[in-house]
Amino acid sequence: MENIVIIPTYNEIENISDILEAVLKLPTRFDVMIVDDNSPDGTADCVRDMMKKYPDRIHLECRSEKSGLGTAYIHGFKRALELGYHYIYEMDADFSHNPDDLLKLHHACAIEGHDMSIGSRYITGVNVVNWPMGRVLLSYGASKYVSTITGMKIKDPTAGFKCYSRKVLECIDLDAVRFVGYAFQIEMKFLTWKYGFRIKEVPIIFTDRTRGESKMSSGIIKEALFGVVEMTIRSWFKTYQRIQRTTSKLQKDLEEAAEKKAS
Numbered sequence: 001m002e003n004i005v006i007i008p009t010y011n012e013i014e015n016i017s018d019i020l021e022a023v024l025k026l027p028t029r030f031d032v033m034i035v036d037d038n039s040p041d042g043t044a045d046c047v048r049d050m051m052k053k054y055p056d057r058i059h060l061e062c063r064s065e066k067s068g069l070g071t072a073y074i075h076g077f078k079r080a081l082e083l084g085y086h087y088i089y090e091m092d093a094d095f096s097h098n099p100d101d102l103l104k105l106h107h108a109c110a111i112e113g114h115d116m117s118i119g120s121r122y123i124t125g126v127n128v129v130n131w132p133m134g135r136v137l138l139s140y141g142a143s144k145y146v147s148t149i150t151g152m153k154i155k156d157p158t159a160g161f162k163c164y165s166r167k168v169l170e171c172i173d174l175d176a177v178r179f180v181g182y183a184f185q186i187e188m189k190f191l192t193w194k195y196g197f198r199i200k201e202v203p204i205i206f207t208d209r210t211r212g213e214s215k216m217s218s219g220i221i222k223e224a225l226f227g228v229v230e231m232t233i234r235s236w237f238k239t240y241q242r243i244q245r246t247t248s249k250l251q252k253d254l255e256e257a258a259e260k261k262a263s
């Protein structure tokens, strides 16, 4: 039970069987978990058919309604931890992430010993194919915005192609993760970085989907824009509270020591 790739799906009938085949045929074993939100196009039925062909390699989690990519991943992480997987991956269903790159993410964690690896589009320049210029600017601008506000030295903070070693997901309070869209991707990296885990970015080329539709919305952009500021302030506040607690404990200890000495 080493590797499992979690793929959230909503209306991915045109991609699902091909992406499953592409992952399952890799030279290293990667199992797959699909978290489907009751896609009206029958994505889950297609997964059930594929499960007959690969009975031990595919897991299907069905939720009753479309509830966002972030909560789909949280659902998948909890299930993958229960099942005992050691390396847990995030990947889109639409081939914007090349399944072959899973091997690079695996290498960075399982061989080099990093705790998280990120398939990064912005290590050198911008490695994005077929995105309209507006979307490239939005994504690249978002990366700069996030690193400025949070101080996190990650070149592609909104990336959705990653590997987590299980100890990272065991350490993070998954029930407290609040965001659902791009902000979810930023929040997970921010928490991993804050806990001091070792993170490596590996270069990938992101290719826009050719089949099916993106689920990006203005709500998701707004969530990321304001969410990053809120998340950073919350984290500062927590640090401030921790410092305050430590200082008052230290003061109390000193007072007690002084009293003891005096008596």
Ligand SMILES: Nc1nc2c(ncn2[C@@H]2O[C@H](COP(=O)(O)OP(=O)(O)O[C@H]3O[C@H](CO)[C@@H](O)[C@H](O)[C@@H]3O)[C@@H](O)[C@H]2O)c(=O)[nH]1
Pocket (backbone or CB within 6 Å): 007, 008, 009, 010, 011, 012, 035, 036, 037, 066, 067, 068, 069, 072, 091, 092, 093, 094, 096, 139, 158, 159, 160, 161, 181, 182, 185, 209, 213, 214, 215, 216
């Ligand atoms: N279960 C579920 N899956 C969803 C939902 N919304 C999207 N998905 C699935 O999540 C994957 C990505 O969705 P897209 O709509 O194609 O995402 P995108 O806008 O191209 O965003 C990608 O790039 C962003 C960075 O530029 C990433 O932040 C994001 O996570 C994703 O990888 C696809 O497999 C899609 O079916 C949802 O509400 N529920």
